Amino acid sequence: MVKTNPGRFFEDYHVGQVIAHAVPRTLSGGERALYHALYPARHALYSSDAFAQSCGLPAAPMDDLIAFHTVFGKTVPDISLNAIANLGYAEGRWHRPVWPGDTLRSESEVIGLKENSNGKSGVVWVRTRGLNQRGELVMDYVRWVMVRKRDAAAPAPETVVPVLADSVAPNDLVLPEGLDFTDYDFTLAGDPHRWGDYAVGEIIDHVDGVTVEEAEHMLATRLWQNTAKVHFDATVREDGRRLIYGGHVISLARTLSFNGLANAQMIVGLNAGAHANPCFAGDTVRAWSQVLDKAETAAPGVGALRLRLVAVKSGGVPGALRGEDGKYLPDVLLDLDYWALIPI
The missing domain is CATH 3.10.129.10 (Hotdog Thioesterase)
Structure with a gap:
């Protein structure tokens, strides 16, 4: 058997x-420590119990x-x-x-x-x-x-393509119980910019870059217990290269976005996302964001930004996403559309 x-x-x-x-x-705190070391993440709400408590939460989630x-x-x-x-x-x-x-x-x-x-x-x-x-x-x-x-000879199933929303409506976003940004400490957060400082259509170049190493992406993928063969087994792909887990690129880009969006503290909605081109060890990842929409929320002092987060390999230009043929440019790794909570 x-x-x-x-x-x-x-x-x-x-x-x-x-x-x-x-x-x-x-x-546990072990996963948090490894996450912050791998990427390295540094949004204040997730780094400090005291900061999270000042924002109405019992501790840092x-x-x-x-x-x-x-x-x-x-x-x-x-x-x-x-x-x-x-x-x-x-x-x-x-x-x-x-x-x-x-x-x-x-x-x-x-x-x-x-x-x-x-x-x-x-x-x-x-x-x-x-x-x-x-x-x-x-x-x-x-x-x-x-x-x-x-x-390949197995019969095709009936085609069913689900109808999906273009985005999560602001009224459908779920805010953590007790969240309150009225006493938000911008100095400790590391950025003076609040909800009103961002304009729809604005593009933010996050400036910094991170070169992906084989060891760290392998560790990250094991940490999340992702067993997809293309990430571990060099014999699966014809080129003999291990593909970087797309989630690793998401976290790298999110961390890079701290420089310019440090107060976009909590991700509450994922509207769309595409892994446009493969990423491999040795690639240097950079990121830029575009403000797509803004919304107020019912939580005191809390607004929401709808952001497009784009990860690119070195050579990618902030604001450049697709070619004249409508396809993603070859330097684009990730196109992610999400909602984040930010102080008003």
Whole structure:
């Protein structure tokens, strides 16, 4: 009897299928320390209990992307072990903070399927939910993945392409209970700029760069228990190179955005996202952001910015995203559209 898991292939999915992902994960200060060392993250709300308490929270929560990476990593053995590419994200929301000691688990529902014209692969859409030890929803998001077929002769399923919102409406954003920025300390946060200082359409060059090393991306991907073969096994790709986990690029870009957006403290919505081109060890990642929208919230002193975060390899120009053909420029690694909370 075969006891190993080869992973699911395209023909193994059907719309309405619900997959409970294995191995819950209890998070601690260790994950926070490693996250801050790897990227290195330094937003004040996640770095200091005292700062978080001055903003109405009981302590510093775990970084939002720690929750994302943990929830995402649980899904890989069932959703993307045999993936060719992770194509995009939509309709993501963070519903409550994650605190040290919380245990996260994931479940996904297949909401769409479409076989590719070559008959060798297809696109699978799933809605993933991250739950804590009390069964409370921590975050949810939709992602779609191109997955290999086991048998190219297997019949194609009925095509179902889900209709997804262009963005999360500001009224649908969930704000952490008690959050209050009326006594926000801009000096300790490291940036004087507040909600009113940003204009829709404004482009911010985050200036700094980080060269990706083989050791750190391998450590990060293991930390999040992401088992996708393309990140570890150099024999999987014809070029013999290990692909950098897209979430690693997301966290690098988010950390680089501190220079210019240090007060964009909490990520609460994920509107869209695309990994435009592959990233490999040795690439130097830089980032720029564009303000897409602004909204007020019901929390005292708290506003929301809708931001496009773009990660590029060296040579990428702030504001340059697509060529005349409408395709992403070759230097663009990531195009991420998200909502963040910032003091008014």
